[in-house]
Amino acid sequence: METENLFFRIFKDRLFKLVVIVFSFASSLPLLFILFYIFKNGIAVINWQFLTQLPKPVGEVGGGISNAIVGTAILIILSSICSIPLGICTGIYLSEHRTGKLSYAVRLCVEILQGMPSIVIGIIAYMWIVMPLRTFSAFSGGIALAIMMLPIIVRSTEETLKLIPDSLKEASLALGVPYYKTILKVIVPAGLSGIVTAVIISIARVAGETAPLLFTAFGNPFMNVNISKPVNALPLLIFNYAASPYPEWHALAWGASLVLAVFVLTLNFFAKMMTKKWKVQF
Amino acid sequence: MESPVLKVESFCASFGEHNVLKNITLDVTQNKLTAMMGPSGCGKTTLVRCINRMHELIPNASVSGKMLLHNEDLYAMSPIIARRKIGMVFQRPNPFPTMTIYDNVIAGYKLNGVKKSREEFDKIVEESLRRAALWDEVKNVLYRKGTFLSGGQQQRLCIARALAMRPEILLLDEPTSALDPKSTSHIEELMIELKETVTIILVTHNIAQAARTSDFTAFIYLGELVEFGPTQKLFTVPKDKRTEEYLTGKFG
Amino acid sequence: MYNTGQSAVKKTGFQLLPPAETVFRGFLYGAAVCMILLLVGIFLTLLVYSFPSIREFGLRFLYGKTWDPVTEEFGTLPILIGTIITSFLSLAISIPFSLSLSIYLGEYSTKGTVASLLQGAIELLAGIPSIIYGFWGLFILVPIVRSIETALGVPPLGVGIFASSLVLSIMIIPYSASLGREVIRLVPDELKEAAYSLGATRFEVIRKIILPYVISGITAGNLLSLGRAIGETMAVTMVIGNANFIPTSIFAPANTMASVIANEFTEATGTLYVSSLIETGLLLFIVTMIINMVGKQIIKKMSVQV
Numbered sequence: 052m053e054t055e056n057l058f059f060r061i062f063k064d065r066l067f068k069l070v071v072i073v074f075s076f077a078s079s080l081p082l083l084f085i086l087f088y089i090f091k092n093g094i095a096v097i098n099w100q101f102l103t104q105l106p107k108p109v110g111e112v113g114g115g116i117s118n119a120i121v122g123t124a125i126l127i128i129l130s131s132i133c134s135i136p137l138g139i140c141t142g143i144y145l146s147e148h149r150t151g152k153l154s155y156a157v158r159l160c161v162e163i164l165q166g167m168p169s170i171v172i173g174i175i176a177y178m179w180i181v182m183p184l185r186t187f188s189a190f191s192g193g194i195a196l197a198i199m200m201l202p203i204i205v206r207s208t209e210e211t212l213k214l215i216p217d218s219l220k221e222a223s224l225a226l227g228v229p230y231y232k233t234i235l236k237v238i239v240p241a242g243l244s245g246i247v248t249a250v251i252i253s254i255a256r257v258a259g260e261t262a263p264l265l266f267t268a269f270g271n272p273f274m275n276v277n278i279s280k281p282v283n284a285l286p287l288l289i290f291n292y293a294a295s296p297y298p299e300w301h302a303l304a305w306g307a308s309l310v311l312a313v314f315v316l317t318l319n320f321f322a323k324m325m326t327k328k329w330k331v332q333f
Numbered sequence: 334m335e336s337p338v339l340k341v342e343s344f345c346a347s348f349g350e351h352n353v354l355k356n357i358t359l360d361v362t363q364n365k366l367t368a369m370m371g372p373s374g375c376g377k378t379t380l381v382r383c384i385n386r387m388h389e390l391i392p393n394a395s396v397s398g399k400m401l402l403h404n405e406d407l408y409a410m411s412p413i414i415a416r417r418k419i420g421m422v423f424q425r426p427n428p429f430p431t432m433t434i435y436d437n438v439i440a441g442y443k444l445n446g447v448k449k450s451r452e453e454f455d456k457i458v459e460e461s462l463r464r465a466a467l468w469d470e471v472k473n474v475l476y477r478k479g480t481f482l483s484g485g486q487q488q489r490l491c492i493a494r495a496l497a498m499r500p501e502i503l504l505l506d507e508p509t510s511a512l513d514p515k516s517t518s519h520i521e522e523l524m525i526e527l528k529e530t531v532t533i534i535l536v537t538h539n540i541a542q543a544a545r546t547s548d549f550t551a552f553i554y555l556g557e558l559v560e561f562g563p564t565q566k567l568f569t570v571p572k573d574k575r576t577e578e579y580l581t582g583k584f585g
Numbered sequence: 586m587y588n589t590g591q592s593a594v595k596k597t598g599f600q601l602l603p604p605a606e607t608v609f610r611g612f613l614y615g616a617a618v619c620m621i622l623l624l625v626g627i628f629l630t631l632l633v634y635s636f637p638s639i640r641e642f643g644l645r646f647l648y649g650k651t652w653d654p655v656t657e658e659f660g661t662l663p664i665l666i667g668t669i670i671t672s673f674l675s676l677a678i679s680i681p682f683s684l685s686l687s688i689y690l691g692e693y694s695t696k697g698t699v700a701s702l703l704q705g706a707i708e709l710l711a712g713i714p715s716i717i718y719g720f721w722g723l724f725i726l727v728p729i730v731r732s733i734e735t736a737l738g739v740p741p742l743g744v745g746i747f748a749s750s751l752v753l754s755i756m757i758i759p760y761s762a763s764l765g766r767e768v769i770r771l772v773p774d775e776l777k778e779a780a781y782s783l784g785a786t787r788f789e790v791i792r793k794i795i796l797p798y799v800i801s802g803i804t805a806g807n808l809l810s811l812g813r814a815i816g817e818t819m820a821v822t823m824v825i826g827n828a829n830f831i832p833t834s835i836f837a838p839a840n841t842m843a844s845v846i847a848n849e850f851t852e853a854t855g856t857l858y859v860s861s862l863i864e865t866g867l868l869l870f871i872v873t874m875i876i877n878m879v880g881k882q883i884i885k886k887m888s889v890q891v
C-alpha cells in the first residue's frame with residue numbers, strides 16, 4: 052500500500068516534469084517555424100538589387116525595397132530626435148526627484164503611455180499633425196514613433212540613474228562643480244551604457260511598428276526624403292504587399308521581412324551585449 | 334598669534350523640524366588638525382557638511398548663524414565657490430568610475446571646464462598624488478580607471494582629488510571607517526604630513542585616532558559642542574563630565 | 586605653502602553660470618511636465634473627436650449590433666465580442682505553454698545551456714515585430730487553419746478568430762513566460778526546502794508551495810498579456826477577416842477594436858464614421874489602461890511583499 056502510493060507519487064512527479072518540458076520546448080517551435088520561412092522565402096529574393104532598387108510595377112520581375120529602407124531610416128532618425136532628449140531629461144528629473152506629487156504623476160503618465168495601444172497613437176498623430184497639415188507625412192510618422200519610444204527611454208534612464216550611488220554626486224558637488232555640470236558630466240556618463248541600451252531597445256521596438264504609421268507615414272511607392280511627404284517603411288511595405296494579390300509582391304514582402312527581422316534582432320542583440328559588457332563598476 | 338582660518342559662530346542646523354546642531358561656536362586654527370568626536374548621530378557629519386555647504390543639498394535642511402573663512406562669510410558667497418575653497422573626503426571612497434586616475438585627480442578642473450595646458454595638469458596631478466602619498470603606487474597606471482585601486486588607495490585618490498583644488502581646508506568625514514587597519518594607518522600618517530600644508534578637520538569615531546593625529550579636539554554630544562580645546566588637554570583633563578564619560582567608553 | 590596664498594578659485598578664474606543652472610533645471614522640469622501634457626492631450630483629443638459619436642449614439646454605441654458605414658449606424662457590440670473572444674481564446678491557448686515555460690525556467694532549469702537556449706528563443710520571439718507575425722500568419726498559418734476547418738466541416742475561410750488567436754497566443758507567450766519565471770524565482774528557498782525535508786516530491790512542491798505563492802503574480806502576468814492581446818493591431822488585422830458581424834463560431838471572421846480602426850480609419854468618410862472609430866480607440870485605450878494598471882499594481886505588491 053505504502054510503496055504503491057509512493058510509486059504513484061513519483062510517477063506523477065515524472066509525468067509532470069515531462070509535460071512541462073514538452074510544452075516549454077513546444078513554445079519555441081513557432082520561432083523556428085517563423086525564422087525558417089522568413090529565411091527560406093527571404094533569402095531567395097535578397098540581393099544587391101533588392102536593397103538598392105525601387106519597387107517595379109506589377110508584372111515586372113525584380114525590383115527592390117530601397118524606398119522602404121530609406122523611409123524607415125528617416126522615421127527612426129526623426130523619432131529619435133524628438134524622443135531621446137525629452138526622454139532622457141524626464142528620466143533625469145525622475146531620478147533626481149524620487150518623491151513628490153509631480154514625479155508620481157509623471158511616472159503614472161509614462162506608465163500609461165507605455166501601455167497605450169500603438170493604433171491609438173496612430174490616431175493621435177493623425178489628429179495632431181496629418182489633419183492640420185492636410186497631408187500624410189514622414190514627420191507625422193516620426194512623431195507617432197517618438198511617442199512610443201518616449202516611455203521606454205524615460206523609464207530606463209530613471210532606473211539606470213537611480214542605481215548610481217549618491218556619493219558620486221556628492222563627490223562632484225563637493226569639488227564645487229555646479230549641479231547641472233554634475234548631472235551632465237558625472238551622473239549621465241556613469242549611466243551612459245544603460246541609457247544607450249534603452250535607446251537601442253526603443254529603436255528596435257519602433258522599427259517594426261506598423262499600426263502608428265498606417266495613417267501617418269502612410270507609405271509611398273517612390274523614393275522620398277522630404278519629411279513633409281508620405282514615405283514608405285519596411286513594415287508598411289510588408290503590410291501593403293502582403294495584402295496584394297501578386298506573388299511578385301509577396302516575394303518582396305518576404306525579403307523585406309527578413310531585412311526587418313535581422314535589423315530588429317541585431318539591435319536587440321547589441322543591447323543585450325551592451326548591458327553585459329559595458330557595465331560601469333562603482 | 335595666528336588668526337583662525339575658520340570661525341564658526343552660534344551655528345545651528347536642522348533637517349526640517351529636527352534641530353541637529355545647536356549653537357556651535359568654535360575656531361579652527363591654520364595648519365592644524367582639528368578632530369570632531371562624539372557618539373553616532375550627534376551631528377559631526379552635519380557640521381562638516383555645513384562647512385562646505387553640502388548640508389543645504391538636502392531638502393528641508395536649514396541653517397542659521399555664521400561661518401567665516403578668513404573673515405569672509407561662507408554663506409554670503411556662492412555655494413559653488415565655497416565648496417571649491419573647502420575640500421571634502423567622504424566616508425566611503427568615491428572616485429569617479431568613468432574616469433582614469435589622472436582624470437580623477439583633476440576632476441575638479443575638468444568638470445568645471447577650466448582649461449589648462451597639458452603640462453600644468455601633469456604638474457597638478459603629480460603634486461597632488463605625491464601629497465596624497467599615492468604617486469609611487471600609481472605613476473605607471475595613471476590611465477587606468479580609478480576603481481581598479483584598492484579601497485585605501487581609492488581613498489587617497491579622493492584626497493588627491495580634493496587637494497588638487499588647493500583648498501584652504503580639507504574636511505575628512507571618517508575617512509578610514511571603510512578601510513582595513515593597514516590602509517588606516519597609512520591615511521593617518523598622511524594626515525599628519527598633510528597638516529603642514531593644509532588645515533584639516535577630521536571626523537572620527539575612533540578616540541585613539543583623534544589622540545594620535547589631532548592638535549585640537551571638539552567633543553559634540555546631541556548637537557551641542559560640549560568641549561573644545563587642544564587635544565592634549567581635552568584628553569588628559571576633560572572639563573566636562575560627559576567628555577570624560579565618552580573618553581572612558583561609558584557611552585557612544 | 587599651499588593654502589596661504591589665494592585659493593585656486595581666484596587664480597584660475599572659474600566661471601560661474603547661475604543662469605545655466607536655472608535653465609537646466611527648467612529643462613528637466615519642462616520635460617517632466619511634457620509627459621503629463623502629452624497624456625492629457627492624447628486623452629482630450631480622443632474625447633473631443635469622439636464627441637459627435639458619443640452624442641449621436643450614447644450608450645447604444647456599446648450594445649448596438651450594427652456597424653454599418655452606409656447607414657451611419659455604429660454599434661460596437663460585434664467588435665467588442667470579437668475582441669473579447671479573440672483575446673481570451675489566445676490567452677487560453679497560451680497559458681499551458683507560458684506556465685510550463687515559467688515553471689521550467691523558474692524552477693527546473695534556472696541555469697545551463699538548455700535553459701539559456703530556451704531563454705534566448707523566447708527573447709527572440711518577443712523581439713520579432715508584429716507585422717512579421719501577421720504576414721507569417723497570413724501565408725503559413727491561415728492555410729493550416731483552412732485545412733483544419735475543411736476537416737471539421739466548417740466554411741474553410743482560414744482567416745478569422747481562430748487564426749488570430751493562434752498568432753496572438755504565440756506573441757504573448759514570451760511576455761507572460763518571462764514575468765512568470767521572475768515571480769517563480771522570487772519564491773524563497775527556505776520554503777521549498779521545508780517541503781522537501783518533509784518528503785515532498787518536486788511536483789508536490791510546485792503544486793502546493795510554489796504555485797500558491799506565485800498565483801497572484803502569474804495572474805497579473807496573464808492579465809498584462811491579455812492587455813497586449815487586446816491592443817495588438819497588425820497581426821490581428823491581417824488574419825481576422827475584417828467582418829463586423831457578431832461572430833457565430835470561433836472560426837468566423839470578425840474584427841477587434843484595434844483591427845477595425847486599422848482597417849477602416851483611412852477610408853472613413855464623414856464626421857460620424859471617423860468619430861465612431863475614434864471612440865472605439867478611446868474605448869480601447871481605457872480598457873487596456875485599466876487592465877495594465879491592475880496587473881502592474883499586483884506585480885508591484887508582490888515584489889514589495891517578497
Ligand SMILES: Nc1ncnc2c1ncn2[C@@H]1O[C@H](COP(=O)(O)OP(=O)(O)OP(=O)(O)O)[C@@H](O)[C@H]1O
Pocket residue numbers: 348351353371372373374375376377378379380391538
Ligand atoms: N538626510 C537627513 N535627513 C534627516 N535627518 C538627518 C539626515 N541626515 C542625518 N540626519 C539626522 O541628523 C542627526 C545627525 O546626523 P549626522 O549624520 O550628522 O551624525 P554623525 O554624528 O555624523 O553620526 P555618525 O557618527 O553615525 O556618522 C541624526 O540624528 C540623523 O538622524
Ligand SMILES: [Mg+2]
Pocket residue numbers: 377378379506
Ligand atoms: Mg557621520
